[in-house]
Amino acid sequence: MKTLLFPRLYLGLLALLPYLAFAQSDLSVSFDPAPSTYHNSSQDLTVYFEVENTGSSSSSSTYVQVYVSSSATWSTGNSGNPMNPTISVGALSPSQTSSGSYTISNSYLGGSYKYIHVVVDPYNYNSESNTANNITAAELTYDYADLEVVFTPTAPTQHDPNTNLTFSFKVTNNGNVVSSSSQQAGVYISNVAGTNGNLINTVSVNSLGVGASQTIQFTVPSSYLTGNWKYLTVEAFPLNDPDPSDNKVSTTLQYQYADFDVSITSYPSEQDPTLSCPVSFDIENIGPVTSPPTYVNVFVNSSSTNYAAGGSPSGQQYVAALTPAEVESGTFNIPAQYLGGANKYVHVVAESFTYEPNTANNVATIELTYLKPDLRISNTTIPANHDPQDPLSFNVTIENIGEGNAETSKLACYFSGNLYAPGNPGNNVNPSNFNVPFINSGQSATITISTGSYIGGCDGTYINLEADASGDLDEENEANNWETDNYVNYQSYDNGDLLPYNCAISNTSLGRGQIAELSINVHNRSCNPTLSSCKLGYYISTDQTLDGSDVSLGSVTVPTLNGKATVELGEYEITIPSNQSYGTNYILIKVDTQDDIVNEKSETNNLVAFEIEVGKPDLTYGGFNLENGQFYLTLGEYVYADFSVSNTGKSPAPASSAKIYLTSGSSPTLSGATQLTSINVPALSSGGTHSVNNTGITIPSGASTGSRYLILVVDAGNQVDEASESNNSDELSVSLGLPDYSFGTSSINPPDSVCSNGSPKLYEEGELTLSIIIENNTDYKALASTYVDLYLSHDTKYDISDEFLDGASILPLEGHGYTTVNSLTINGDTDWDEGTWYAIAVINKNNFFVIESNTKNNSKAFEFCYDKDMSNGRIAVEGDPFQNEGRTASFTEGVKNSSFKLMEAYSLHGQKVFDSKQETDFNPAELERGFYILIKADDLGNIKREKVHYGLD
Numbered sequence: 010m011k012t013l014l015f016p017r018l019y020l021g022l023l024a025l026l027p028y029l030a031f032a033q034s035d036l037s038v039s040f041d042p043a044p045s046t047y048h049n050s051s052q053d054l055t056v057y058f059e060v061e062n063t064g065s066s067s068s069s070s071t072y073v074q075v076y077v078s079s080s081a082t083w084s085t086g087n088s089g090n091p092m093n094p095t096i097s098v099g100a101l102s103p104s105q106t107s108s109g110s111y112t113i114s115n116s117y118l119g120g121s122y123k124y125i126h127v128v129v130d131p132y133n134y135n136s137e138s139n140t141a142n143n144i145t146a147a148e149l150t151y152d153y154a155d156l157e158v159v160f161t162p163t164a165p166t167q168h169d170p171n172t173n174l175t176f177s178f179k180v181t182n183n184g185n186v187v188s189s190s191s192q193q194a195g196v197y198i199s200n201v202a203g204t205n206g207n208l209i210n211t212v213s214v215n216s217l218g219v220g221a222s223q224t225i226q227f228t229v230p231s232s233y234l235t236g237n238w239k240y241l242t243v244e245a246f247p248l249n250d251p252d253p254s255d256n257k258v259s260t261t262l263q264y265q266y267a268d269f270d271v272s273i274t275s276y277p278s279e280q281d282p283t284l285s286c287p288v289s290f291d292i293e294n295i296g297p298v299t300s301p302p303t304y305v306n307v308f309v310n311s312s313s314t315n316y317a318a319g320g321s322p323s324g325q326q327y328v329a330a331l332t333p334a335e336v337e338s339g340t341f342n343i344p345a346q347y348l349g350g351a352n353k354y355v356h357v358v359a360e361s362f363t364y365e366p367n368t369a370n371n372v373a374t375i376e377l378t379y380l381k382p383d384l385r386i387s388n389t390t391i392p393a394n395h396d397p398q399d400p401l402s403f404n405v406t407i408e409n410i411g412e413g414n415a416e417t418s419k420l421a422c423y424f425s426g427n428l429y430a431p432g433n434p435g436n437n438v439n440p441s442n443f444n445v446p447f448i449n450s451g452q453s454a455t456i457t458i459s460t461g462s463y464i465g466g467c468d469g470t471y472i473n474l475e476a477d478a479s480g481d482l483d484e485e486n487e488a489n490n491w492e493t494d495n496y497v498n499y500q501s502y503d504n505g506d507l508l509p510y511n512c513a514i515s516n517t518s519l520g521r522g523q524i525a526e527l528s529i530n531v532h533n534r535s536c537n538p539t540l541s542s543c544k545l546g547y548y549i550s551t552d553q554t555l556d557g558s559d560v561s562l563g564s565v566t567v568p569t570l571n572g573k574a575t576v577e578l579g580e581y582e583i584t585i586p587s588n589q590s591y592g593t594n595y596i597l598i599k600v601d602t603q604d605d606i607v608n609e610k611s612e613t614n615n616l617v618a619f620e621i622e623v624g625k626p627d628l629t630y631g632g633f634n635l636e637n638g639q640f641y642l643t644l645g646e647y648v649y650a651d652f653s654v655s656n657t658g659k660s661p662a663p664a665s666s667a668k669i670y671l672t673s674g675s676s677p678t679l680s681g682a683t684q685l686t687s688i689n690v691p692a693l694s695s696g697g698t699h700s701v702n703n704t705g706i707t708i709p710s711g712a713s714t715g716s717r718y719l720i721l722v723v724d725a726g727n728q729v730d731e732a733s734e735s736n737n738s739d740e741l742s743v744s745l746g747l748p749d750y751s752f753g754t755s756s757i758n759p760p761d762s763v764c765s766n767g768s769p770k771l772y773e774e775g776e777l778t779l780s781i782i783i784e785n786n787t788d789y790k791a792l793a794s795t796y797v798d799l800y801l802s803h804d805t806k807y808d809i810s811d812e813f814l815d816g817a818s819i820l821p822l823e824g825h826g827y828t829t830v831n832s833l834t835i836n837g838d839t840d841w842d843e844g845t846w847y848a849i850a851v852i853n854k855n856n857f858f859v860i861e862s863n864t865k866n867n868s869k870a871f872e873f874c875y876d877k878d879m880s881n882g883r884i885a886v887e888g889d890p891f892q893n894e895g896r897t898a899s900f901t902e903g904v905k906n907s908s909f910k911l912m913e914a915y916s917l918h919g920q921k922v923f924d925s926k927q928e929t930d931f932n933p934a935e936l937e938r939g940f941y942i943l944i945k946a947d948d949l950g951n952i953k954r955e956k957v958h959y960g961l962d
Contacts, residue, residue, distance in 0.1 A: 034065075048150070053115050056113065061105070061106040071135060076090060083146065092117070120151075124148055128143060158257060168262050173230055175226065198233045198242075267300030275288070287340055288357065289341075292336070311354065356373070359372075380412045381412065384415055387406050402459040417481075422439060445477075470499070505540070509616070516621075523585050523659065527547055532575040533572060536573060538572055541606060546564040560589075565581065589623050625731055630655075641746065644746070654723045664690065683709060687725070714747065791821040802846070805872075815832075837875060
């Protein structure tokens with residue numbers, strides 16, 4: 010049994026143990042002071058609180074957070090809106106207190122959010138003896154403003170929608186707190202009753218005390234006031250208004266409109282349609298409000314009811330805005346061009362506006378009574394006797410016996426072999442009729458009629474005349490327009506009168522040597538026969554007069570002809586002389602060229618002339634291109650061109666030449682251009698073509714590079730007199746340049762061993778091969794073969810002291826072409842020093858074979874190392890070659906200096922094939938035929954190296 014030391018002390022500590030083990034802090038929070046029960050939710054709320062540690066030990070630092078909630082109870086998962094930031098509370102010793110406050114924004118207050126919870130240490134960071142007192146809560150009763158809206162003094166009703174509407178409304182605060190200063194009211198217009206419709210604008214409402222009011226004036230722009238958009242609403246937007254039913258007020262607008270009434274106040278009782286017509290009118294606004302400006306139009310047409318049937322108005326007048334009952338008068342002078350015939354209804358029309366209540370009275374119509382003309386033929390100067398071969402000319406007097414003026418009209422003249430019969434007046438000598446001028450009422454006009462010759466047979470004719478022949482006039486009497494009792498007796502005293510008649514030429518646009526066809530007829534316009542035959546000739550002339558300078562193209566005999574007889578002589582070919590002048594010429598046909606007919610009525614009508622155009626040749630180009638459509642040309646290159654020369658003119662073209670030029674710049678101009686070739690072009694007939702194929706041209710080696718043009722010029726030097734000199738040249742766009750050789754991806758082929766820096770290793774009498782790609786970097790092909798040479802150098806730059814190793818030829822490369830060279834080798838030489846060397850490949854050395862645009866990229870250095878020693882993986886060849894005649898013999902059999910023992914053997918590429926230290930037997934029969942390096946040693950430690958060939962018979 011153990012004995013307790015200090016039993017009294019033990020018992021005392023045991024008695025204090027409950028107090029020492031369970032001493033804790035206890036934080037409680039309370040309002041200090043409590044917030045007012047009533048609160049205006051439009052204002053911020055500041056709450057004050059006190060935190061006390063009612064526990065038996067000190068608390069650690071924590072914080073207080075305020076919550077606004079719609080729930081009367083608070084819990085961690087149902088906390089409402091937490092307010093931030095939180096309020097820090099430091100460590101509190103027992104009975105120590107800490108006070109604080111927090112201002113809650115009014116945006117969190119209102120409606121069901123009326124519970125304020127103040128919570129200390131909401132997540133129990135302190136170990137407390139009691140957490141129920143960590144929360145204190147208060148319930149608010151909100152005070153609200155209550156806004157009422159009414160129209161003042163009365164609601165607007167009747168209004169002119171063409172003007173702005175200004176009205177007033179009053180906003181009163183019927184609540185128990187002051188209203189917010191941020192409240193607004195909106196004004197709406199709608200086309201559906203009971204709905205707000207479109208918002209016109211909002212206005213600010215002042216902060217109003219309890220029972221206070223504010224009167225606000227508002228103007229609605231007229232653009233909102235139209236048609237069914239007549240329901241006006243004003244609505245206030247109070248915050249948390251407990252009674253929103255009186256926040257809105259509405260009214261229905263009754264729109265008032267102007268109303269135009271048009272009347273015609275004066276117009277002529279009888280109107281001459283050839284004169285302008287004055288029509289006066291009044292337009293009155295019979296509506297209750299001022300009208301908008303408008304236009305009054307006048308229409309003249311054949312409809313008594315449809316003013317728009319005549320299309321566009323014949324006049325228009327502007328009318329300014331009219332006040333109620335205001336009248337404005339006006340007068341239209343309607344131009345005569347709109348009057349006459351069925352167009353007798355005049356409509357004066359005011360243009361209506363949208364929602365005009367009555368548009369029927371916007372139109373006034375009257376019917377005009379027209380004064381009519383009446384034309385008759387009152388006098389003529391027709392002769393009783395006339396030679397029918399002569400032109401007939403006489404005067405006709407037309408009188409207007411009607412009350413109205415006569416517009417311009419037509420007079421018809423008919424020749425007939427019989428007396429006039431209605432509907433069969435005879436042959437109209439002028440189907441277009443003769444023009445009759447304007448004739449005033451009671452006035453007359455005289456018209457001269459000239460009929461020409463051949464007006465009838467040889468027995469005389471009746472002449473029938475008709476006024477208003479086209480029926481254009483609306484006359485009082487249409488039955489007095491004819492004059493039919495005129496007869497002309499024909500008399501003739503001659504031996505005939507011949508003239509070319511209805512002759513024609515098949516083509517009037519001709520060239521030298523071309524053929525046309527003449528159609529020739531002869532007519533005897535006399536009533537008497539010709540007494541003998543005669544000659545008819547046809548000629549080519551530079552004018553319309555026949556003289557000795559004109560060239561005869563042929564002739565034909567004309568037989569005797571009876572009076573009024575015609576003979577068809579037929580078709581005759583003519584050929585334009587090869588030396589005929591270019592330009593305007595004439596084919597002359599003349600009858601009775603030798604004056605065989607005596608006492609002919611007229612000698613001035615024997616010739617007729619046809620104007621023709623003798624065209625020049627016209628050389629032009631075609632099909633100018635280079636072989637295979639080349640565009641990139643190398644300086645000095647020989648290329649082939651194709652083109653053709655055509656004569657598109659009317660006349661043959663003599664022999665000429667065509668030339669091809671190279672421009673000196675990038676513009677297609679001959680100034681400063683270089684002639685590359687000249688080609689003879691043979692004579693070409695009209696429509697002929699000469700083709701030139703594969704004509705060679707050389708691009709000058711000294712030309713500038715870049716964009717250039719090849720210009721083809723036909724008829725070079727303007728050797729041919731052409732119809733046009735503007736179509737003689739064509740150009741081809743080309744680009745001139747030089748090739749540029751460089752190295753593509755190139756390297757030394759992988760060796761059997763490498764140097765310490767990774768470069769290929771070459772042993773004495775060993776071999777390295779290169780794989781080289783040579784590229785042409787430009788679009789321009791090379792014109793000759795060249796070479797790639799390989800040199801040995803101590804550095805990466807080629808110079809003339811470098812040793813030539815190998816070379817290969819390169820065929821010409823096309824633009825952006827390339828070639829691969831695999832035949833270049835580097836063979837080890839005993840004279841070389843061991844170490845790093847460079848094999849330098851050089852393309853087109855000295856730019857000798859191929860002229861390049863750039864030679865700076867024509868060389869490339871390939872690094873390698875050279876090693877003579879075979880030990881430690883290196884190959885060194887010493888001594889004379891040794892031939893081993895036995896295929897299966899070992900290297901030690903039959904070797905000279907047999908006191909030396911074979912230690913190691915290597916291939917020429919440095920691969921070890923034998924080692925005396927190998928435990929397995931070496932079978933030489935497995936070796937490939939070829940040279941090997943042998944390393945031998947004697948008993949004294951001397952080393953000897955030999956080169957042998959294994960398997961050589």
